[in-house]
Amino acid sequence: MRVLRGITNWMLLAVLPVLLLAGCSFENDGVQPGGGGAGGGGTGRPAIAASPKAADTVAENALPGTPDWKLRKRGQADEIEGYADRVSVLPGESFQLFVSTTTRGFKVEAFRVGWYGGAQARKLWESPRQPGVRQAYPKVNNENYTVTAPWKPSLTVTTKDWPEGVYLLRLSADSGAQRFVPMTLRSAQTAGRLVILNATTTWQAYNLWGGHNLYNGPSGYGDRARAVSFDRPYDKDGTGKFMGYEHPAIVLAEKTGKQLAYATDNDLHANPDLLKGARGLVTLGHDEYWSTNMRTNVTKARDSGVNIAFLGANAVNRHIRFSPTKLGPDRLVTCYKDSSEDPVAKTDPKESTQDWRLPPAPRPESDLIGIMYNCFPAAGSFTVHRPGGWLFRGTGVREGTAFPGLIGPETDAINPAGPTPRPIEVLAHSPIDCGGVPKTADATYYTTKSGSGVVATGTMRWVCAMRGPKCGHGVTEAGRRFVTKATENLLLAMAAGPLGATYPVKDNLREFTG
Template sequence: MTDNPWFYPDKVSAAAGDAVTLFASAPASPCSLTVSRIGAEVKQVAKFENITIDHHDIPDDADVNGCGWPEAFSFEVGADWSTGYYDLTLAGPDGTKSQHFFCVRNDDGATKVKAALILSTNTYAAYNYWGGRNSYADVAALMAGTVTPDESRAGAIGRLSRMRPYPQTMFAPPADPPRLINYEPRDVGEMPIPGSLEWMQKYQPTPYDGSACFLKKWEHVFARWTEEQGYEIDYLTDHDFEVNPDALNGYETAMVVGHSEYWSVSQRFAVEHFIQQGGHFISFSGNTCYWKVRWEDDGQTMIAHKWAGEDNDPLWANPSTRKDATHLWSHPEFEAPEARFLGLSFLYGGYHRIAMCAARGSAAFTIYNDEHWALEDTDLYYGDVIGGDVPLIGYENDGCPIQFGEDGLPKPGGGLGVPENLEIIAMTPATLAESDRSPFPKVIPLEDREILTRVTFGKDTPDNRGKLMRGHAVMASFRCGKGEVFNAGTTEWVHGLRARNPFIEKITHNVLSRFGLSIEKHGE
C-alpha cells in the first residue's frame, strides 16, 4: 500500500471555476497528475507535472478518521470541462500510480439539459475499505486470513471517512472485470461460482471490489451508451444534496444507475419532493435507497451503522433524534419506506443467478403487461422472456409482494410503502439469501435475519422468514404525486445496453423519450 503515490481530493463534485485540492503521500517525487473525463471516450483535459509530494504515514484509523495528510496540490476546474465523471491519476517518477475521482456538475442554469444522472457516490464510500475496513467487514483481516468471514463482518465500521484513497482493484479494476453473476445456469450438483474464477485467481480481488465505483461498472456502461446514442445528460452526485438540497432545480428528470444503495435524508427527501412536484425519476438500479445514512464533520464522514443502528448509532436512544439515525430506510421508526417513491424495494426482491440464489434462474424478465407504454413498438407480448442471453437479471434486484388480479396480471400485494397504483410490467423470481438446504459454503448469507424479518413483516416468525426467501425482481412504473417513476428493478439493466439487446435498448429509449430526453445524434 505504501509503494504507490496515494491521494484524495477535498471535493466529490465541483463546477467550473472551483478549486479542487488534493491531499497526498508519495514515496518519491516529482509526481504528475492527469485529469480525464470518462464517457464514451477518455478525454484528457489537463496534466500537471513536477509536483513535489512528501511521504506521510498511514494512520491506523484512516478508515474511520481519514488520513490527515497535508495539502499537496490544487487545480481549477476549466470552464470548458463538460459535466461528467473525471478520473484523477497520480503517477510517481517510477511509473507507479493510483486513481481517484471527482464529478464536474453544471451549475449554469442557462445551459442545463433536461436530465441529471446522480452518481452513487455514497455507495462508493460505503464499500471503500482503504485502511482496512468498510461498512461490511474488516476486509484487510479477511484477505490476510486472520479471521473467518463471519468474524470479518463483525469488524464492519459505522463511521467511514471520505478523506482517504480507494483500493485500486475496486476503484480501477484491471483488464475486463467480471460481473457479479453466474454467467451460466447451475449444472446438476455443481457449486456455482459468480464471475470468473480465472480473473479472481489472477487479480485476487476482495469480495467487495465488484459492488461499487464507476470505472468499468454500471455507470460507466451507461455513460458510454448514452453518449454514443446522442443523449445529453448532466451529472450530479449523492454528495451534492448535502451541500445543496435543491440540486435538481432546473431538471425535468433524475436517474440512478447500477447500485444506488446508500441515501441520506437530504438526498431522499429532495428526490421525493422533486417527483411529487412533477419531476420524473428513473431507476436503472437495484437495491436502491436501501440504507439510510448521514454525513458529519462538514461532509467528511459518512455514518452508516446499518443493521447495528438500533444499538450503535448514538442518535437512536433518544426518540427526539432517532429520525436522524441510520438503519434500513424501511425501518418503521423512520416512517419513510423507499418503495413509497420507488415503487419497489430490495426487501421484496433479492438476488438472482449469483451463487446459490436462483442459480438455475432464467436471468431474464418475463413480460406480463405487454400493453404498457414502456413496451411500445418493442414487438413484445405476454409471456415473452427477455434478457436471458445478456444475462439481464443478476446480482441485486428490487420487487414488491405479488398478487394476481381477475385480469390475470400481477398486481402489488401490499408491502411497506408499495403504491397501490404500481403497474407491474415484468418480473422473475429472486431471493434474499441462499437456502439453508444448500450443501455449499454460503456466499450470500441472510444477514441479521431477525431484524430483517421484524422490519419487513412486523414479527420474526418461521413463516415470515420463509417469505423473505421468496421475492421477485420487478420492472414497474407508477404516478407519484404530479410526477412519474420508472423502475427497472435490477442492478444489471445497463448490461442489456452494453450487449445491444434490442428489447432493453428500445425500452430504455421509450422511457427516456417519455421523460423528455431526445437523441441529438444517432449512434451507429
C-alpha cells in the same frame, strides 16, 4: 445491502405507521503547489466570479475522444494512490489532490467521461511532473473504526474551461503504476435537463481502503466502520463503484444527445433546490445510502413533476447522516445499520441509521421507488411481462421474453405490505434464485398527480448489462441490445417532460398481490 432482516420485519410493515416524505488548454497554471487554492471540502461552495454556462452535450461529444484513458498498470497497492478534498466542484473552481507514492514522482491527467464517438472519454488537462512523497499510514478511529488518510496536499487543480461532467483523474507514478481519483464537475443549474446522480455515499460505504468499511473490518462485521470518511483514497482502481455501476450508463446518456446535468449524493443532500425545474433524475446501478435530505429533496421533486429513473436495485435502503471533517462539510457518512447501536435512536428516532424500512421510524423505500429490496444473492433472467409499453418499444420483446444473467446480484420487487404508489404497472416479473430460495424480481412504472413518472428496473445488473458479454454472469449480446434500447427510450421520454402526461399507467398490481 448484503444482510437481510428476518420475516418479522416484513410483517411489521403491515402494522407500523409509515411516514410519507413528502475544450481546454494544457497550461501549467492549472496546477499550483500543495497547500494553496481551494479550502473546505465535500460540497463546500467557495466564491467564484459567475455561474458557469451549462455544457452542451452534443457539441461536447462531437469533439475528438481519447481512447487511451484507462489504467494501463495498477501496480502495488501503495505504489500510487490519492484522493481529493472535494467530492464535486463547479466548473472553474479548484480542488486539492492528496497523493502518496513510493516512487520519486508522478503526473496527473484529467479525462471527462462521455461518448466521444465510442472513445468514452476526452482528455482535457495534464499536470507537470510532481515530486513523489510516501505519505502517512491510514489512521483508524478506535471508537467507530473510521479510516482517514492524514496526508498533506500534493497539488491544487483549477478546472478552468472544464465542462460539467464526471472526470477520472489518472495518477501515473514514475514506475508506470496508475490509479484513478473521481471528480464530479457539478451543474450550477439543472432546469430543463436530466440530472445524472453519482452514488458517492455508496462508493464510500463499500470502500475498504485502510481496512474498514461499513461492512467489514479486519475481524469481520463486528469491527466494521460505523462512519466512513471521504478523506481517503478509494481501494482497488480508485473509482469506488463508478466503473461497474455508472460508467456505461453515463456514456449511453451522453450518446443520446439530450442535455444533461451532473450531481452527487453529497450535492443532493446539501442543496434542497438541486432538482428545481429538472426534467428528470437518473440514479444508476447501486445507490443504497440516502440521508433524510436526499430523500426529502427527491420526493419533493417527484411531486413537482420531475421524472425519476432507478437503473439499479437496493436503492434508498440504508439511512445515513452526514457530518463534517477537517477538510469540509458532508465528508463523513454515518450508518450504524442497527438502531440499538445508534446514540440518536432515542433522542431523534427519525435520524437513526438503520434500514429505512425498520424501526424506530420506518419509512420503506417503496414509497419512493415503487418496489423494495428483496434479495441477495440473486440470479435469474429478466423476464418481460408487459411488452407493448413505451419503455420496450423497438426492442422486439414479447411477453415471457427472458434475458439471461440480467438479474442480480441484488433485486427489488413489489411488496404486498407496501406502501406502494398507485397507479403502478409491473413491466417485468422475473423468477429468481435467491441463495437457493425461489423469489421474483420486478420492474415497475408508476405516475403521480404532478404528472411525473418513476421507473425502476429492479435489478442491480441493468447498467453492467450495457457492456454485453463483458459484463459476465451470462449476459448476452441480445441482453445488451435490449437494455440499451430500453434505456434510450427511457431517457428520451424523460427529457420530453412529465411521463404521466404522455404515457398513462395501465395498473396491474392485482395480478401480483391478489
